[in-house]
Amino acid sequence: MKASAPKPKWSDVSAMCSTTKSYWAQWDSLLIQDGVLWRKWENGQGDRCHLQMVVPKVKVPDVLQLYHSGCSGGHLGVKRTLLKIRERFYWVHCRDDVEDWCRKHTSCAVVKGPQICSRGALKMYNVGAPWERIAIDVAGPFSESESCNKYFMVVMYYFTKWPEVFTIPNQETSTVADKLVHEVFCRFGVPLEIRSDQGRNFEFQIFQETCRVMDNHKTRTTTTHNLME
Known part of the structure; x- marks a missing residue:
């Protein structure tokens, strides 16, 4: 060249x-x-x-x-x-x-930094019998329905992974406890244990009193744990 x-x-x-x-x-x-x-x-x-x-x-x-x-x-x-x-x-x-x-x-x-974010070790959460343990969570608010409901209350049975979803107008403690007692406990009985997130609606006196009266044990997950997994 x-x-x-x-x-x-x-x-x-x-x-x-x-x-x-x-x-x-x-x-x-x-x-x-x-x-x-x-x-x-x-x-x-x-x-x-x-x-x-x-x-x-x-x-x-x-x-x-x-x-x-x-x-x-x-x-x-x-x-x-x-x-x-x-x-x-x-x-x-x-x-x-x-x-x-x-x-x-x-x-x-x-x-x-690392390409893969570190995560805590997963642990098995064993359930030995039907209706031994359930998980409960509230999702919303969503657009208000004709029945004035804006939230979903989700109940999951750990043994079978069967979910049930109920509409509620708010996530006040009394509302959640009332729906849980009349729509779940009255149909299936009282489970040995209930797991929920750390939302305020699950921590106040009315819900705790409901658990005490019905003689079941209340536990909590960590803040970021997915209850339905």
Whole structure:
């Protein structure tokens, strides 16, 4: 190219490495200015073209350090780092090198943290017989119905995973306790244990008194635990 020679024949480069073959395939897009090899790059629409400096392999780490880890880099991700580099530079397997650099860079890994959020160990919650334990929760508010109800009270039987859903106008303690007694306890009996979240409607005196009078044991889950799992 320096001697303005024509493009080499395939037979001249067929035995060479993949990098050489890649540059050979882009021969018409390459040019030399002031002793520097450049590559003409067009955007996808073909309405903009600019020059990218072809980076020698030995200088690739310097570019990666500058555009990802340097003062102007900011430890960006693969996509944004690649976009910044391609504005000025080009080399074969650029994307692979950027991905490898971002993955292995220690400072970047420390800032971003682990890919998988740690979770507490799951524990089995065994139920030995029907109606031994139930879960209760209230969802809402929703749009008010014709019957002036805005909430759903959900009761789940742990042994069979059978759910029952009741509409209620509010989530006051007296409302929840009344619905639970008349719609659940009177139909199926009193379970040995009830589990609920830590909502205020399950903690006040009326609901606790209902549990005491009917001789059943009340427990609580943690705030973020899903009762219906």
